[in-house]
Amino acid sequence: MSQGRQASRIGMGRWNRIMVIVLGIVLVSCAGPAASAFWGSVSSGFGAVKADSVAPGAKPGTSVTGSTVTVTWTASTTAAGRSVTGYSIARYSSATGGTRVAAIGTCQGTVAGLSCVEANVPAGTWYYTVTPMLSLWQGVESLRSTGTAPVTDTTPPNAPVVTSPASVNAALADKVPVSGTAEANSSVTLTVTGTGGQPMSQTIAVDNAGNWTAAPVDVRNFADGTITYSAKATDAAGNTGVAGTATSSKDATAPTVTNIQLVNGGAAGKIDKNDSVTITFSESLKASTICNAWTSNTVTQTIGGNGQVTVNVSAGNVLTVTSSSCTLNLGSLALSSGYAGSAMSFGGNGSNASSVTWNPGAGVKTLTLTLGGATGTANTSVGAAAATLTAASTLTDIAGNPLNPASFTSASPGGF
Structure with missing residues (x-):
């Protein structure tokens, strides 16, 4: 009788374990792929089958270049320390609520790495999220990123106006003043050329009134003759326009x-x-x-x-x-x-x-x-x-x- 009861208990234990697995499958099946909890074997013996869960996604960071957004985040694991197999990236048009829009580009589908790039993002302010994935299971969607506004401007700025002295003498040659106007809040790249010397360049920020002033230009390495100042403006969207120019006649040789x-x-x-x-x-x-x-x-x-x-x-x-x-x-x-x-x-x-x-x-x-x-x-x-x-x-x-x-x-x- 003792042996029969022992066999009965072993059979019952196996039956209970099978029932747990079946119930887990039923629970997961009912919850669908969005369920963050799943069942798996974590040890031997009875009770080896228990629930694990995918941790919430980490709030992502973003950076913008023109209409391209780069999204980055830190790795997620399960509660038991298992690595997830990928991430699902989405964006919303508001900080809360709104409709979830699946990201495209290298952010489309399940992303295996910890960064991706979405190009040609529509105009507006977007808030990105990261959802960790493990096979059929997924964790809780992350907090939304700070607002990200891609720039969809494709129109280059007009040529800057460049102002320089008509003539440059020996006393002025090491500190020629050059200034002008350009599209507000753009940047101007000024290139200075002349005979006998290498071109020189500097980049200047344009203020919100459209004014810019270069650092004093040293033209002593150029021979007497025409000095040309060429300036191109680049707007916040990365568009660069045509050059505006001005010239000076350099004469640093004293008369006799x-x-x-x-x-x-x-x-x-x-x-x-x-x-x-x-x-x-x-x-x-x-x-x-x-x-x-x-x-x-x-x-x-x-x-x-x-x-x-x-x-x-x-x-x-x-x-x-x-x-x-x-x-x-x-x-x-x-x-x-x-x-x-x-x-x-x-x-x-x-x-x-x-x-x-x-x-x-x-x-x-x-x-x-x-x-x-x-x-x-x-x-x-x-x-x-x-x-x-x-x-x-x-x-x-x-x-x-x-x-x-x-x-x-x-x-x-x-x-x-």
């Missing part, structure tokens, strides 16, 4: 005096009416630095007429010039020969008037002083000799480079 010539127009060996001084420069000067009334840097200009120009020669033979019609900034010319017996003044009216003429023409670039009627005593039979110009510090070329050196002595003797 190349020759001083004393020309006789009256009695030889004597300083008198119609004598002249011609000063030649290496390049055109800015006309207003010679006479503040001159506004053109390209045409020949003259001051003359009744009492407008006075050429003075001191008893020490230093020649200076003044004008009643503008401020002349020529400096002084030391005559090595003793032309003046006493202080002299050359002014006059009409045909006796002194004059100053600036000729910026190609191959010329000369400043000529012509003497008019004189007062004072002139010496005679004065031999040719060198003359030394000490130029005014305000004389510059068109780019603003001052004369260097400011003092120049004629290489060969000359005389009135």
Whole structure:
């Protein structure tokens, strides 16, 4: 009898275990694939079949590039520590409630990894979720991500407006100011090119009013000539437009005096009416630095007429010039020969008037002083000799480079 009862108990235990399994299958079948609990063997012996469950999904993170959203999350396991086999990714159009939309791209179906990418996401704000999966079972859907707004703008921004100085001299070459306007909140990539140096680029944020200012540009590595500033704007959607450009004329080379010539127009060996001084420069000067009334840097200009120009020669033979019609900034010319017996003044009216003429023409670039009627005593039979110009510090070329050196002595003797 004892053996029969023992056999009966063993049979009953097997029957109970089978019933548990059957009941588990029935429960899972009734709950369907969405059930997070399932039954499985976790040990030997009676009671080895027990319920396990898939843990809830981890709240995902998102990042956006244009209309593409990358979703990332951390791994999930079952309550018993088993690894899940994949994840189901979805999105909603609101932080709570709403309709579940299955993600597409590499986020479609069951994703084995811990990240995926959904491209061409429709416009709007989307909240992503992750649901862990284990075979036919799935865990609880995760909390929703923070709102994710893909950018569906495909229109490139207009060309930026670029503002730069018309000319760049030596004093400005290491800090050229460049600025402009572009689409608000875009970014501008500025590229600077010129002869003899490598292009330089920098990226600048455009403010919400559409203004941008580059860091000061150093163009010293470029040769004198045209410097080009090219700027392209890229909007928040990643669209890059066509370039806007501006140019500067770089001249970082200081002008020089190349020759001083004393020309006789009256009695030889004597300083008198119609004598002249011609000063030649290496390049055109800015006309207003010679006479503040001159506004053109390209045409020949003259001051003359009744009492407008006075050429003075001191008893020490230093020649200076003044004008009643503008401020002349020529400096002084030391005559090595003793032309003046006493202080002299050359002014006059009409045909006796002194004059100053600036000729910026190609191959010329000369400043000529012509003497008019004189007062004072002139010496005679004065031999040719060198003359030394000490130029005014305000004389510059068109780019603003001052004369260097400011003092120049004629290489060969000359005389009135």
